[in-house]
Amino acid sequence: MTVKTDMVRHSRRSMLQMAVAGSMLMLSATAVMSQEVTLNFWDMVWGGTEYPAVAQKLVDRYNKENPDVNVVYRAVPWTNWYETFVTAVAAGSAPDLSTGGGYQAVQLYSQGAIMPVDELVAKMNASEFAPGTLDAMKYDGHYMGVPWALSPDVLWYRKDLLAEAGIKVPTNWDELRAAARALTKDGKYGIASSGDTNGAHWLLHFAVGNGGGLFDKEGDAAISSERTMEAFQYLSDLVADGSVNPASVGYTGADARGALYRGEVAFYLGTAAVANRAGDAKDQLGIVPPLAGPHGDVAGSCSVNNIMVYNQTQHKDETFAFLKWWSENALPLFTEGMVGDLPARVSIANDDHFTSDKNLTYVLNDIVPVAKLMSEHKGGTFPALNAVDGDGFLFSLIQSIWQGQPLKGPAATAQAHLEDIVKSQ
Amino acid sequence: MTAVGMSSEKKVWRESARLRALKDLSTPALLLAPSVILLLIVIVVPMVQGLYFSFTNGSLMKAGHWVGLENYVKLLSSAAFWNSLRFSAIFAVCNIAGCYVLGLGIALLMQKDMPARGLFRVLLLLPWIVPSLVSIVSWRWLVMDDKALFNQIIGVFGGSPIFFLSDSTWTITIVVLIKIWRSFPFMMLSLLAALQSIDRSLYEAAAIDGATKWLMECHATADQEHLDRSLFADDDLVGQRLRYALAACPRWTR
Numbered sequence: 001m002t003v004k005t006d007m008v009r010h011s012r013r014s015m016l017q018m019a020v021a022g023s024m025l026m027l028s029a030t031a032v033m034s035q036e037v038t039l040n041f042w043d044m045v046w047g048g049t050e051y052p053a054v055a056q057k058l059v060d061r062y063n064k065e066n067p068d069v070n071v072v073y074r075a076v077p078w079t080n081w082y083e084t085f086v087t088a089v090a091a092g093s094a095p096d097l098s099t100g101g102g103y104q105a106v107q108l109y110s111q112g113a114i115m116p117v118d119e120l121v122a123k124m125n126a127s128e129f130a131p132g133t134l135d136a137m138k139y140d141g142h143y144m145g146v147p148w149a150l151s152p153d154v155l156w157y158r159k160d161l162l163a164e165a166g167i168k169v170p171t172n173w174d175e176l177r178a179a180a181r182a183l184t185k186d187g188k189y190g191i192a193s194s195g196d197t198n199g200a201h202w203l204l205h206f207a208v209g210n211g212g213g214l215f216d217k218e219g220d221a222a223i224s225s226e227r228t229m230e231a232f233q234y235l236s237d238l239v240a241d242g243s244v245n246p247a248s249v250g251y252t253g254a255d256a257r258g259a260l261y262r263g264e265v266a267f268y269l270g271t272a273a274v275a276n277r278a279g280d281a282k283d284q285l286g287i288v289p290p291l292a293g294p295h296g297d298v299a300g301s302c303s304v305n306n307i308m309v310y311n312q313t314q315h316k317d318e319t320f321a322f323l324k325w326w327s328e329n330a331l332p333l334f335t336e337g338m339v340g341d342l343p344a345r346v347s348i349a350n351d352d353h354f355t356s357d358k359n360l361t362y363v364l365n366d367i368v369p370v371a372k373l374m375s376e377h378k379g380g381t382f383p384a385l386n387a388v389d390g391d392g393f394l395f396s397l398i399q400s401i402w403q404g405q406p407l408k409g410p411a412a413t414a415q416a417h418l419e420d421i422v423k424s425q
Numbered sequence: 426m427t428a429v430g431m432s433s434e435k436k437v438w439r440e441s442a443r444l445r446a447l448k449d450l451s452t453p454a455l456l457l458a459p460s461v462i463l464l465l466i467v468i469v470v471p472m473v474q475g476l477y478f479s480f481t482n483g484s485l486m487k488a489g490h491w492v493g494l495e496n497y498v499k500l501l502s503s504a505a506f507w508n509s510l511r512f513s514a515i516f517a518v519c520n521i522a523g524c525y526v527l528g529l530g531i532a533l534l535m536q537k538d539m540p541a542r543g544l545f546r547v548l549l550l551l552p553w554i555v556p557s558l559v560s561i562v563s564w565r566w567l568v569m570d571d572k573a574l575f576n577q578i579i580g581v582f583g584g585s586p587i588f589f590l591s592d593s594t595w596t597i598t599i600v601v602l603i604k605i606w607r608s609f610p611f612m613m614l615s616l617l618a619a620l621q622s623i624d625r626s627l628y629e630a631a632a633i634d635g636a637t638k639w640l641m642e643c644h645a646t647a648d649q650e651h652l653d654r655s656l657f658a659d660d661d662l663v664g665q666r667l668r669y670a671l672a673a674c675p676r677w678t679r
Contacts, residue, residue, distance in 0.1 A: 086485045111486040187571065247570030250590020255569060264572070396505075403591060413504070424482075 037318045039071045041326075042085075042098035044078060046149065046305075047337040048277075051075070054337035062325055069318050076100075082390045089113040089310070096313040097323055102151070103374075105137075105144035105308035107386035110425070115309045116142035120320045133344045136304045136373055138380045145306030146327050149341035152302040152371045153205045154363055155288040156274050161188070161266045172292040173206075173234060176267070180243035183266040190243035192265035198253030199398035202269055204374060205301040206231035210293040213376040214388060214418065221418035222377070223411060230294065232397075232407055239404045248402045260285070272363040273340040287362055290370050302371030305341060342368070383425040384418075393417040516601060523605035528612025535613070536620050546617075553610035564603050565590075 041059065045051050052075035059073040074095070076084055081101060088094045089108060108114045121143045126134050133147040155176075157169060161183055170176040180190025193199045207213055212227030222228060238244050245265060248256065253270070260268040261281045267288070268274070275285040290298045307326065313319050328347070333339050335353045342364060343349045354360045374385055388394065393414055400410035479496055483489025500506050535546055552560065567574045571586035579586065589599045631640070 083485070090485050108486075111484075113486070245570065246588040246591050248591070250569065250588070250596070259570075403593075 037069045037315045040095035042074045042076050042095040044099045047339040051337040094310040094312045096319045097309045102303040103386035106139045106381045107383045110383040115311045133304050145308035147304045147306050147344035149305040151341045153201050156268050159286045160284050181241045184243045189245040189265050191267045192245040192256040192259045193248045194251040194253045194256045195249045195399040200394035208301050208372040208376045209299045211297040215378050217377050219378040223415040236407045271340040275359050300371045384422050387421045519601045520604045524609045524612045527609040532613045532616035550610045
């Protein structure tokens, strides 16, 4: 009886000890779990359909290497991208960090939503990035984001069409105009573009390429400036020559690119990756060197895409650490994710993937160094740029030009609209 | 005394009648309340808020401040606004008229006894059934440029290519036509259902009175109020416009 009582007592004590031990274990597990930091990373779809999966794989790798941090990846489509971010910020549900439009960071910063990354940039070496790209992030004495990709405009041509017509690759505006006119025959056109973003790039490419631009040194609207209007008149002249496929107004960028791939058009302004997506037509595509304008300027346009951090983040250090890692380890996004842009990081640009591709090497070595940004003349970045990027008034202007309308009216409307944008910032 | 008594009796009666009326109203009011409150929250409040925002210079991120009629002045002096309004008017009128004419015409045809009528009815519904994305992409391929199918057909007949999506007039025309193509099956189906519910004795009476076929159709579609009501009871834009269309239809009288 005594033995039994002792056993019962012993058993009760053991149970109690086990319960306490279990509770301690639970508590410590909860403590460990509560230490895990969750970061929300919103990333635009920068490449082909494979891009989100490749990016997710990269995030998984980071999560595996950093068990105390859980990065949640979300691929954001480009449709209504600006509204997506603005609504999230306004609703207090912004991510910790994101990629986005080239000038999104500065506009959101002006509205108090973006955290400058000065602290992180101070730990980096400027030489790790393509020249000028870090400066392109500067506004109000702060860095708005970390550059991760360059998007230069590249003028492509069909080697076979030029060879058949015995035309040399143009080196200046006059030669391009003459070549486009000569190649417009037998149902084929010298140039094809579109009424969307791709068309707007023609405006910017030739305006900054001619020493003009959308803004002056003070950041005021400069569409009506002499050099810019000269560039737009050049585009109008191409249309008047009949060299631009009339379907360009209703084309999307992909339609115009398809026409290039099918050999229905000789020249097309696109990204650096146009040839790599051309399939069998790849060997028929060549790059037109940066063209000299009527005043001898040799330039083109480029934009710098970046990663930004939001003020709503509760985990600044972890966010900065992930941003740095992502920036340094982005190679698979280009090699497997088919990103159309080029890396802003020199170490990634030096990878075989780029150095073994003569087109990409040419763009990196010969086009990027002479390319100018939309902020040309004022420099850096500023909020009006994002409004221009997301507004669409340049689409209206290029559609009017591709339709062959007289330039004066649409250009004046665009100038007035840009003045409104600058005034409202 | 009697007068005072009567007056007080009247008062009591009136008071009880008022209470009865209030009581009668309270049940439906209570039943309606959830819906009314919900509608106020999801429709009226945002509408009033939107109206207020239209007088401010705020954005999604910033509240902004009162600017009076400035936004309206800017809007009304914008060429783009008037252009959009013009296009919306053309689009709405042509779409409604086109859908109705085509829908009614085919509905009348489908009502007749004809071989493979069921098959035709199904085929004619296809534009409505096909997902929007698929049909719009398909239409783009048909009219996109000089190599598109429509231009190939025009070329066969010796015509020059038409850049449907580049010329303003052609763009409006093709967009309206595509919309009519997508929407007429619904109109056809609804009209066909209503036409089939018309009492055949009306046609017999009309035939006896010597009415032509055309007059009989007009009579049937215009005079049958139940057709109007059954089709467009939702009082939408299409319904309202069609009422006018039906009213304008020539009437057959004895």
